[in-house]
Amino acid sequence: MRKLAALLVLLLAACGGDEAPPPTFHGDNNPQRLSDWGMMAADQDALQLGDGVTPYDLATPLFTDYALKLRTVWMAEGAATYDPEDAFDFPVGTVLTKTFFYPVKGDEWTGAVSYGDEHTVKDGVMTLDGYRLMETRILVRRDAGWAALPYIWNDDQTDAVLKRTGAVMPLTLHRPDGRAEDFAYVVPNANQCAACHATNAITKALQPIGPKARHLNKRSTFSPAFNQLDYWIAAGLLTGDFTDDATAKQSADWTDGSLPLAARARAYLDINCSHCHNPGGAADTSGLDLEPDATGPAMGHCKSPIAAGSGSGGRPFDIVPGHPEQSITVFRMETTDPGAMMPELGRSTAHDEGVALVAQWIAEMEGACG
Amino acid sequence: MKFWIIAAAALALTACGEKATTSTPADASYQETLMTQLLDAQPGDIIEIPEGTFSFDRSLSLAVDGVTIRGQGMDKSILTFKDQVAGAEGLIVTASDFTIEDLAIEDTKGDALKITKGENIIIRRVRTEWTGGPKTSNGAYGIYPVQTKNVLMEENVAIAAADAGLYIGQSQNVVVRNNRAEYNVAGIEIENTMDADVYGNVATNNTGGILVFNMPNLSQPGARTRVFNNDVTNNNTKNFGHKGTPVASIPAGSGVVVNSNDQVEIFGNRITGNKTANIIVASVYSSGLSQDGMSADFDPYPEGIYVYDNELGDGGKNPDGLDLQALKIAKFGPLGALPDVLWDGFVNPDKRDGAALPLTEILCVQNDGSEIINVDAPNGYKNPRLAARDHDCAMEKLTPITLTGPLAE
Numbered sequence: 001m002r003k004l005a006a007l008l009v010l011l012l013a014a015c016g017g018d019e020a021p022p023p024t025f026h027g028d029n030n031p032q033r034l035s036d037w038g039m040m041a042a043d044q045d046a047l048q049l050g051d052g053v054t055p056y057d058l059a060t061p062l063f064t065d066y067a068l069k070l071r072t073v074w075m076a077e078g079a080a081t082y083d084p085e086d087a088f089d090f091p092v093g094t095v096l097t098k099t100f101f102y103p104v105k106g107d108e109w110t111g112a113v114s115y116g117d118e119h120t121v122k123d124g125v126m127t128l129d130g131y132r133l134m135e136t137r138i139l140v141r142r143d144a145g146w147a148a149l150p151y152i153w154n155d156d157q158t159d160a161v162l163k164r165t166g167a168v169m170p171l172t173l174h175r176p177d178g179r180a181e182d183f184a185y186v187v188p189n190a191n192q193c194a195a196c197h198a199t200n201a202i203t204k205a206l207q208p209i210g211p212k213a214r215h216l217n218k219r220s221t222f223s224p225a226f227n228q229l230d231y232w233i234a235a236g237l238l239t240g241d242f243t244d245d246a247t248a249k250q251s252a253d254w255t256d257g258s259l260p261l262a263a264r265a266r267a268y269l270d271i272n273c274s275h276c277h278n279p280g281g282a283a284d285t286s287g288l289d290l291e292p293d294a295t296g297p298a299m300g301h302c303k304s305p306i307a308a309g310s311g312s313g314g315r316p317f318d319i320v321p322g323h324p325e326q327s328i329t330v331f332r333m334e335t336t337d338p339g340a341m342m343p344e345l346g347r348s349t350a351h352d353e354g355v356a357l358v359a360q361w362i363a364e365m366e367g368a369c370g
Numbered sequence: 371m372k373f374w375i376i377a378a379a380a381l382a383l384t385a386c387g388e389k390a391t392t393s394t395p396a397d398a399s400y401q402e403t404l405m406t407q408l409l410d411a412q413p414g415d416i417i418e419i420p421e422g423t424f425s426f427d428r429s430l431s432l433a434v435d436g437v438t439i440r441g442q443g444m445d446k447s448i449l450t451f452k453d454q455v456a457g458a459e460g461l462i463v464t465a466s467d468f469t470i471e472d473l474a475i476e477d478t479k480g481d482a483l484k485i486t487k488g489e490n491i492i493i494r495r496v497r498t499e500w501t502g503g504p505k506t507s508n509g510a511y512g513i514y515p516v517q518t519k520n521v522l523m524e525e526n527v528a529i530a531a532a533d534a535g536l537y538i539g540q541s542q543n544v545v546v547r548n549n550r551a552e553y554n555v556a557g558i559e560i561e562n563t564m565d566a567d568v569y570g571n572v573a574t575n576n577t578g579g580i581l582v583f584n585m586p587n588l589s590q591p592g593a594r595t596r597v598f599n600n601d602v603t604n605n606n607t608k609n610f611g612h613k614g615t616p617v618a619s620i621p622a623g624s625g626v627v628v629n630s631n632d633q634v635e636i637f638g639n640r641i642t643g644n645k646t647a648n649i650i651v652a653s654v655y656s657s658g659l660s661q662d663g664m665s666a667d668f669d670p671y672p673e674g675i676y677v678y679d680n681e682l683g684d685g686g687k688n689p690d691g692l693d694l695q696a697l698k699i700a701k702f703g704p705l706g707a708l709p710d711v712l713w714d715g716f717v718n719p720d721k722r723d724g725a726a727l728p729l730t731e732i733l734c735v736q737n738d739g740s741e742i743i744n745v746d747a748p749n750g751y752k753n754p755r756l757a758a759r760d761h762d763c764a765m766e767k768l769t770p771i772t773l774t775g776p777l778a779e
Contacts (some may be wrong), residue, residue, distance in 0.1 A: 121773050165405040168427055168455060184455040190409050191431035197460075201487050204464060267440065282464070285486065285516045285540060287587030287665075302663030305615055306561075306585055309480065309510020309533045312614030317663055328614060339480030339509050345457035369660040 023050040025076040025093040027142055034136050034151040034160035039072060039097050042133065045159050048101075049124040054237060057120070057357075058131055058215040059242050059251040060267040063351040064172060064327070065185055067134060068119055069098040071210060074235060080211070082240035084249065086198075088358055089209045094141040100134045103226035104224055106173045110279075114174040118223065128157065134158050134169070135187050139197070146206035148193030164190045173349055183348040192345055199275045201282040209275045213242075214249035224244060251292070254357060265361035266292050268354055272343060274278070288318060302369035310340040321367040335356060373600075388500040400424045411437045419447040426450070429457025431695075435466045444497035444527060451478040459484045460498075466714040467594040467776060471495050475758025477502075480682065481511040482531075489519040490776050493526060500530040504553045506610045508532040512554065516540055522777050524548050532610060533617050534559035535576070538566065540589055545771055547571065548773050555611040556581045556620065558601075560631075562592040572601045578617070578624035579605040579644065584631045585616060586654065586668035592633040596637065596768050602626055604643040609690070619657040621646040621690035630654045635768050646694060647708050648685035651675050651733055655714035656747050671718045673727060676765040678736040683711040693751050701743075701754060709741035709756065716748055730763035 021159045035041060049055065052165060053074045056285060061069060076093030083089060090096075103116030109132055116342035133153040140147050151160035152167055166189035173181045183197040188195075197206040210216075213229065220228040227245040232238035242248065251270060252263040269290045276283035286306050289298045296304040300318030305311065313331030320326040332342035333355045341347070401424070408418050415435030418684050421442045426449060432439070439461075441447025451460050460478035463470075466488040474497040475482040482498035485491055498512030512528035515521050516539040518752035526549045538544050544566040550573075551557030557573030559581040573579035579602035582595045600623045611618035620627060623645030628634045629652050654670040655661075664670070686708030689698050698708050713733055717726045722737040725746025735742055735758065745756045773779060 046387070101705075164409055165402055166428070186428065186456040189405055189428075189431070191433050192457075194433055195431065198433075200462070201464065259391075282486065284589060286443070287585075287589075295664045297665055300661040303587060304585070304659045304663055306588065307510060307514070307516070307533065307539065308615055309536070310507065310612050311510075312612045312618075314613035316614045316658070318662055337479065338454060338456055339458060339478070341458075345456070348456065370662050 003269050007054075007145070012067060021049065021050070022052055023074050023095070025095060026140065029095075030147075030149055030162060030164075033136075034162075037095060037097075037138060039074060039138075040136070041096060042128065042157055044128060046128055047126045047133070048326060050122060052227045053097075054125075054232075054235060055124075056120050056211070056216065056228060056232075057218075057221050058210050058271065059218045059263075060215070060254040060271050062271050063160075063354055064100060065171075065183060065347050065349050066113070066115055067185075068116055068131075070097075070099040070101070070102070070120055072097045073211070075192070075237065077292050079237055079239045082238055082242040084213055084241075086212060087212050087236065088213075090141050090211075092141050092143055092209070096211070097136055098210075099136040099141075100172075102132050102134065104130055104132050105172075110172075112174060112180075115176050121316045128291050130155055133157055133160070135192070136187065139187075139206070146197065146208070148190055148206060150187050150190065150193065152187060163187065166190075166192065175352075176177055181349060185350060186345070188345055194285075195282065195345055196275050196343075198282065199278065199344075201284070202280060209271075212342075215250040215271065216252065217248050217250040219244050225355070228279065254319040254354070261361050261364060268357055270353070276343070300327075308340075310337065311342070313340065317369055319362055319365070320369055321365035322363060326357075326364040328356060330359050330362065379551075382466060388499060393698075400539065402425050405430060406666060408432045408542075408771075413437070413467070416440055419449070421446045422617075423444075423448040425453055426460070427453050427455050429459050429462040431453075431686075432463045432468070433465055436466070437467075437665045438469040438471075439463065440469075441470050443472050444474045444495050447473040450476045452476070454479045455641055463488065464487070467489055467493070469494070472498075472779070474499065475567075476500070478509045480509045481514045481776065482509060483513050484511070485515040485518060487517045488515075491515055491518050491521045492777065493521075493523045495525045497527040498529070498531070499527070499534070500532075501540065502530070502531075504530045504555075504610050505678045506532055506612060509608075510534075510615075511536070511537045512551075514539070517656065518542055520720060520777055521545070522773055524549070525742075528557075529553050531555065532612065533615060534581070537550055538563055539567075540592075541598075543771060543773065545773055547691070551576060551579075553607055555607075555609060555617045557581060559617070560592065561585060562588045562590055562594050563595065564590065564593055565771055566595040568595065568597045569599045573605060574601070574603050575607050576605045576606050577611070577622050578611045578620040578627050579641070580625070581617070581618065581620070581628075582628045582631045582634050583629045584654070584669070586659070586664035591632075593628075595631065595633070596635045596769055596770070597626055598635070602639055602641040602644070602648075606643070606645050611642075616657055616659075621650075621683075623688065623690050625646070625685065626648050626650070627652065628675055629657060630670050630672055632669070632672065633768060634672070634676070635765075636675075636677045637679050641710075642683045643684065644685045645687050646685075646689040646691075647710065647712035649677060649711045651711070652714040652747075655716050656714045670714060673718075673721075673731075674730050674765060675733045676767075677734065677740075679710060679738050682737060682740050684694050685710055686712070689701045694745070696705055697751050697754055705708070709743045710737070711735055711740055711742040713744050713757070714747040715744045719762065729757075729760045731765075733761050734763040734765050736764060
């Protein structure tokens with residue numbers, strides 16, 4: 001009988017109660033609950049980051065159906081090694097999280113979501129009143145490489161549960177101009193995570209996409225006295241051959257109208273497209289390269305499609321200078337047909353503001369396709 | 371004692387469980403099963419698809435080497451994507467040593483089956499179909515291996531793709547045999563691929579039957595394709611491809627088309643009833659591409675094309691497109707027909723020692739009684755001429771493809 005009592009205590013302890021576990025690296029098992037990682041805990045009123053879990057953000061983020069995002073980094077030990085171009089080299093034991101959430105439209109949760117201004121953690125806490133947590137994706141660096149795990153938040157908004165096959169959730173987006181639009185919010189399955197994160201399609205090794213020097217090189221949202229790269233160095237998250245933020249590459253903030261149009265458009269295409277559209281990426285089958293340094297036909301200038309099918313939208317070239325309405329790039333961003341749209345994964349709605357930016361960039365280009 | 375432990379454990383687990391209600395979508399029975407099998411697959415696994423029709427709302431994907439997916443037959447195990455809301459393919463495979471056989475993939479929003487960057491790939495007795503027939507809104511490709519090596523595609527059926535039914539791109543060492551392609555824009559397309567044998571296939575009622583293409587801006591140019599012993603008949607379906615795509619420029623009524631590719635051998639085929647021309651040899655310049663949009667190292671000229679011993683007939687009677695229609699009427703009369711072999715006439719003026727190649731290194735035709743027309747496309751079709759005598763020559767024959775490794779026969 002004593003055995004039974006001990007077992008009960010053990011089982012109940014496993015339930016967790018109110019005590020959130022500390023941040024934990026799971027090197028070879030995939031916990032069923034997000035809370036087992038200890039990166040964050042939520043109790044309906046607020047989401048609290050675990051000890052030593054650092055939030056970060058990007059100069060220009062990936063568009064995901066207007067979801068707001070909270071990104072964190074935590075390392076069991078050690079620090080990431082700086083790289084001027086590619087994703088930093090993170091040590092085994094690194095856990096990156098990205099939590100997707102929406103401002104709720106209305107008082108009750110009915111699946112109606114709206115645009116929202118940036119909402120994020122302050123001193124490790126993010127208020128949840130008026131917000132709905134959708135999913136948290138974990139990228140964990142294990143001995144064998146990075147692994148990607150999608151967790152879906154429960155209805156109570158108290159924890160998220162592993163769902164390796166992903167999910168489709170019907171939502172309604174309320175746009176600022178009053179239009180309401182039903183859409184399918186899609187949580188990727190674990191293989192689809194790789195569709196973006198295997199940035200080199202030959203090695204098929206998963207890589208983080210956001211934590212690159214150029215995306216992080218901005219004023220820190222969370223410690224505004226610091227540049228974010230400097231903050232990572234100061235916090236011991238980053239080491240290596242880093243001189244200073246002034247000489248490191250820097251992506252433009254796509255919303256910052258004071259920056260050159262081309263820089264903003266290229267930053268947008270970089271973060272949204274270049275994980276596949278790079279010379280070793282999954283989309284090199286198309287011959288289109290949307291990394292920031294690509295030029296000429298490689299970046300779409302007067303380039304015919306290869307295997308676009310309906311993705312051509314009946315237009316002749318990826319970019320027709322001066323003519324966004326004739327450019328396939330713009331069509332692929334506007335459409336929500338799964339067989340034609342770009343990116344292939346990660347959105348079911350059109351990003352009107354992103355489309356407008358790229359269209360304006362093409363509209364102001366000079367020349368023609370001869 | 372044992373009972374109590376179980377009951378207590380159950381109680382404790384229930385207590386946990388209540389907190390963990392998830393928002394899993396309701397009906398996802400076989401979709402969840404197959405997705406999980408694909409995620410958990412280990413090398414050597416055979417994933418059996420039972421008999422039945424199964425519906426999916428998202429793409430399927432496989433990223434593990436050494437897996438076989440096997441159905442019970444292309445009319446028995448049917449994966450339908452009519453209700454697809456996300457994903458650009460039906461099934462995408464990013465793995466090597468992959469076999470898929472005996473099933474059907476229907477009505478995907480984009481491509482039906484895409485396989486990228488793998489080696490040792492077998493695609494056998496798979497049917498890909500858009501069940502509403504040829505429509506521009508159909509997905510682009512039926513069966514689509516790209517950047518693959520050592521590939522066998524056999525006894526498949528591809529119907530109503532808005533680009534190509536069976537398409538192999540940027541690949542090496544490929545055998546495409548005994549397939550059937552119908553009501554696609556392109557029946558079978560070999561693009562930027564090195565060393566392919568295409569034989570024993572039936573391509574009928576497509577816009578173009580069998581295409582051997584090279585496109586600019588890609589990782590490799592293609593060369594060395596043998597197209598033989600195929601049945602390429604009545605490919606007269608109106609082009610329903612999307613404007614802007616390379617196949618949208620294929621005239622309806624094209625039998626076998628070579629575009630900008632080199633060393634292509636076309637022999638022993640039955641190519642009949644294709645109303646523009648049974649065989650077309652052309653440059654990318656005839657496809658409406660922008661010269662500003664081509665990588666500098668791209669070679670747009672077809673060279674080393676050898677046509678012999680085919681059964682050709684009943685072609686060229688009603689060519690698609692105003693230029694060719696006008697040319698036919700002017701040259702052969704309203705009741706006449708364009709010759710069996712049509713060449714657009716683009717040559718590289720600076721290929722060797724500052725001069726063009728002799729015609730006998732560009733195109734040889736030894737096909738009993740077949741006439742060739744050079745349509746003079748570089749000069750706006752001003753001076754089309756019959757040219758059989760210029761091309762009565764032979765070329766060195768290509769070596770048959772040998773599949774290797776696990777595909778060796």
